[in-house]
Amino acid sequence: MDFQLSDMHKMVRRTTREFAEEYIAPVAAESDQKSRLDPEVMEEMKRMKFFGASIPQEYGGAGLDTLGFVIATEEIGRIDASWSITFAVPASVCSYPIYLFGTEEQKRKFLPALSSGEKLGAFVLTEANAGSDAQSVQLSATKDGDEYILNGSKIFATNGGIAKTLLAVTTTGTVGRRKELTMFIVDTDTPGYSVGVREKKLGVRASNTSELVFQDVRVPEENILGKRGDGFKLTLAILDYGRILMAAQIVGLGQACLEKSVKYANERVQFGRPIGSFQGIQYKIADMATEIEASRLLTYKAAHLCDIGQDYGLIGSMAKLYASEATMRAAHQAVQIHGAYGLTKSYDVERYFRDAKMAEIYEGTSEIQRMVIGSSMLRKYQ
């Protein structure tokens, strides 16, 4: 068993870290406060091919393996969770599924613009009455000749307000007592499509989260991903992959909590010595470091299993669950170590704390991850 990263993975880490520290770190706090994505960062991230991270180069992507994609996501997440999800979400749950499940024609048509970032992608599942319960989707797609007409709405769509290409989960009727779900690739320039309310959030505030409205949006039948009725199966597969990248982003955020805590503990003097010399503070830092490292190992294992073609769904769920809860604890302690300063916007840990809470909720809540892991265990050891 080899825990060493390859030289290529090390260069991905070094390059992404240097880029994030130079371009994103100086604007992260302001982007959070103004809820905006910095355009200069966006241009550089497009140029560096982050948006096509794991898409093969023949479709305009970077051609990284999943572990490379994970490392890049972690390093961006170490500086700014908003940027991490802004690129890793579309790259993992919009473009990558098109690569995996799309026809050759769909890949040629959609992947180059998604990979270059010329068109941002979004995967839209959640609705007012569906999210964790994917089966309850109400966005309807009604066949009309060689087109489908979409009606309904989606909420909490990551990149929703700025996306140009959507993977939308719709219902195309019922089969027996179950809804039939079908997934469409939707161009947001299509008439009848509009962006509704943009959410004002607690955390990851720079990231665009919006409501999307579909009123008689006509989508050609050739834009169905997979086959009609494959929607539920594809949704589960897509979320499995996306979870690895979410775990990576959250590991990066946890790492940031750890590093800022250590820096502050070494600088802050009380009772005539740095607070880091007190055992009470050291214990907090020890727990953070241990839990973040464990989260990282779970995440890298999930990525590795994916790269060697083995089943990674369960480990990916464990990684997302453990990383998000470990990072929430780390953020909690990071603010505690910073004392009253940690409550102010002068210190990054205030932002990390808000961002960490989001991590326990989006892309599958901790409760959903436990359902996935628990039911898997009950099947495995029955």
Place this chain on the structure above:
Amino acid sequence: MKIFVCVKQVPAVEKIKIDPKTNCLIRKGIPSMINPMDKNAIELAVQLKETHNAETIGLTMGPPQAEEVLRQALAMGIDEAYLLTDSKFAGADTLATSYTLSLAIKKILKQKKVEEDYLIICGNQAIDGETGQTGPELAEELGIPQITYVENFQLQGKKAIIERSFISEEVVVIETKLPLLLSVVRDLNDPKYPTMAGIVNAYHKEITHWNATDLSADKKKIGLPGSRIIVWNLFSPERKGELTLLEGTPEKISKELCDYLQKDKVL
């Protein structure tokens, strides 16, 4: 056109450690990186590659782990790379290094059947030795013109236009033609980060390794035997005393400096 870029792996630390027995840099356990000005050299080469349809070639001399800086050059967009590595090259000063580099460049030029249509770009100096000699000596070995401290470079057809400013604030504009060696400074350009695709591609490429035999090198001119500089002592200077920064025109600074030196009875 062929563009050669010579790069160097340097220690990535502010304060170097020296082995008191050998007077050599302690490299073990010290992270290394590409010499910063070499990134400017690579950036220029990559820009010229796009505008002039040139083929770009990266070169370094060093231990096997120096391959990493060539990977970085490939990731930034250099087409192919050569590592000159042999225990016989160890201990080389700038003279022995430039001789070794010149042999590799001559060999590549011969292989590619190129006589005059080439450009060599080096970083002006490396942050470890700070000599700034390897580029100029390489030009001498090859018998081609050299321009140092290059801040701006344009290639118009066969004509090369170079800007350099040195000491005074005046800019010198030089017009010349290929072949030519440039050593460039940081003001030349803003090196771009490699793309993720560039990094993937860099690790799919073969790096050619050449040793002293491959280069038919004269063993008296390489490594320690080929070096004219013998290091007696090497140390990190301690900062002591007061620092006074002189500002103004070169004439004003020179005069003030002379006044200081006279006051301290040095002159």
